[in-house]
Amino acid sequence: MRARYGVPLGITAAAAAGLAYSAGFEARSFRLRRVTIPVLPRGMRPLRVLQVSDIHMVCGQRKKRAWLQSLAGLRPDFVINTGDNLSDPEGVPEVLDALGPLMEFPGAYVFGSNDYYGPRLRNPGRYLVEKIQGRHGLNGNEPVTGAVHNPWEPMRDAFDEAGWLNLTNTRGTLKIDGHTIGLTGLDDPHIKRDRYAHVAGGPAPSDDFSLAVVHAPYLRTLDAFTSDGYPLILAGHTHGGQLCIPFYGALVTNCDLDTDRVKGLSSHTEDGRTAYLHVSAGCGTNRYTPVRFACPPEATLLTLTEHEARG
Numbered sequence: 001m002r003a004r005y006g007v008p009l010g011i012t013a014a015a016a017a018g019l020a021y022s023a024g025f026e027a028r029s030f031r032l033r034r035v036t037i038p039v040l041p042r043g044m045r046p047l048r049v050l051q052v053s054d055i056h057m058v059c060g061q062r063k064k065r066a067w068l069q070s071l072a073g074l075r076p077d078f079v080i081n082t083g084d085n086l087s088d089p090e091g092v093p094e095v096l097d098a099l100g101p102l103m104e105f106p107g108a109y110v111f112g113s114n115d116y117y118g119p120r121l122r123n124p125g126r127y128l129v130e131k132i133q134g135r136h137g138l139n140g141n142e143p144v145t146g147a148v149h150n151p152w153e154p155m156r157d158a159f160d161e162a163g164w165l166n167l168t169n170t171r172g173t174l175k176i177d178g179h180t181i182g183l184t185g186l187d188d189p190h191i192k193r194d195r196y197a198h199v200a201g202g203p204a205p206s207d208d209f210s211l212a213v214v215h216a217p218y219l220r221t222l223d224a225f226t227s228d229g230y231p232l233i234l235a236g237h238t239h240g241g242q243l244c245i246p247f248y249g250a251l252v253t254n255c256d257l258d259t260d261r262v263k264g265l266s267s268h269t270e271d272g273r274t275a276y277l278h279v280s281a282g283c284g285t286n287r288y289t290p291v292r293f294a295c296p297p298e299a300t301l302l303t304l305t306e307h308e309a310r311g
Contacts, residue, residue, distance in 0.1 A: 027292045030067040030283055032074075033300045035265050037276050038307050039231045040209055044179060047209075049302040050076035050102070053236030054282025056087035056114060057095045058290075064283065064297075065098040072101035074301055077176050079105050081164070082236035082280060083112030083188065083215035085155060087119050087287040089148060092155050103162035106174050108183050110167050111152065112215035112237060113137065113191045114286075118148030121288045127252045136255050137190035139218070144191075167213050169195040171204070182207030184230065190216040190237065190255060202228035209304075217257045217279055226270040232304075233277045238262045240281025244294035263295075278302060 040047065050071060057064070079102050085095045135141050156166065165172035167185020174181040182204050187193035194214070203210030212225040217235035225233050240263035241250020250262040260266070263281040267274050283297035 026294075026296055027285060027290055028063055029296045030064065031296055031298050032071070033264075033298050034303070035278065035300055036303045036305055037232065037265065037278070038305050039276055040304050040306050042306050044209065044306065045177065046306075047078075047176065047181075047304040048074070048076045049304060050074060050079045050105075051082060051234055051236075051278065051280050051300045051302060052079065052099070052102070052283065053082040053215075053280035053299075054084040054112070054239060054284050055095060055098070056084055056119075056282070056284030056286060057091040057098065058088040058287045059090050059094055061094070065094060068098040068283070068299075069101050071299055072104065076105055076301065078174055078181070079103075079107035079164070080213055080234050081107065081109035081159075082213060082234055083110050084114040084236065084282070084284070085111075086115055086150050086152070087284060089118050089150050092151055095155060096158050103159070103164065106163065106176070107159075108165035108167050108172060108174070108185070108213065109159055110185045110187065110213050110215050111156075112188045114150070115152045115155070116150060116188075116191070117144070118150055119286045119288055120147070127254055131252050134256070136218075137216070138192045139190070139256070169193075169198045171199055173207065179208040180206060182210035183213060184210065184225075185213040186215075186221055188215045188237075189218040189221050194218075194221055196221065196224045200224070200228065203230060212275075216255050217253075217261075217277065218255050219257065222257075222268045222275075222277065223270040226268050226273050226275040229273060230275055231307075233268065233275050234280075234302075235277070236280045236282050238279055238281065239285065239292075240279075240295040240298075242285065242289075242292055242295055246294045250295070 211232040212230040216237035250259045
């Protein structure tokens with residue numbers, strides 16, 4: 001009996017332990033990453049930018065709320081929220097409570113699909129199938145029917161009232177120490193709400209520095225931003241792969257971005273131009289798959305410094 005059932009039972013026990021770790025510990029093991037990006041024009045002081053993404057708030061997540069509130073102690077120059085704040089139609093008050101201290105700072109935001117629509121239970125294996133077939137979100141899949149509509153408007157109104165810039169297929173500017181920071185954003189490409197024609201043309205000549213913001217880092221948006229001359233693009237959406245293999249990395253990105261750039265700082269080149277790309281792994285999960293493995297939840301403090309002098 002031992003020879004026959006020992007291995008299957010051992011595998012089952014290991015799987016159960018892994019599930020307990022990924023749901024009970026790692027998914028709540030919030031941490032801050034710090035990244036330095038040499039991207040500012042010569043003569044500008046460093047800028048501290050806090051990026052939060054993919055909060056996926058579910059009612060009752062007190063530890064996550066407290067951790068997000070504590071990030072205000074970093075005193076960033078401004079905050080960028082790259083979307084997917086919700087994973088619960090009742091979660092808007094808790095999102096606003098979590099982000100309240102951060103809304104005291106200048107900021108900007110874009111929304112993701114989970115801000116507009118409630119989560120759905122789906123087989124995680126479908127992400128692998130969609131990757132193989134080249135289908136992601138509404139980009140190649142059938143339109144979603146019967147979706148739950150989240151009450152995102154009060155969240156938008158609260159962000160706007162706090163002075164955060166709504167970058168939904170539009171531009172905006174922040175004034176930091178007398179410098180004009182230009183921001184250009186898109187609505188979520190994952191559900192085909194991006195309208196690059198509305199913001200095309202590249203950074204405004206009057207801006208001292210410009211960056212681009214989008215929820216899901218689809219290649220068409222990265223190509224457009226880079227070709228237009230934006231030196232830095234901030235995105236989220238991927239959850240860093242969420243369930244990763246140690247010493248290997250992510251299996252999927254849930255978009256057409258390659259897994260080598262699923263999270264952290266990398267670059268993107270198009271039409272002879274290169275931009276820095278930072279993809280946040282985010283700090284939440286879909287309420288139906290509340291697990292992370294080898295990919296802890298995060299926010300990122302980006303320190304923007306002067307670009308390197310060219311010879």
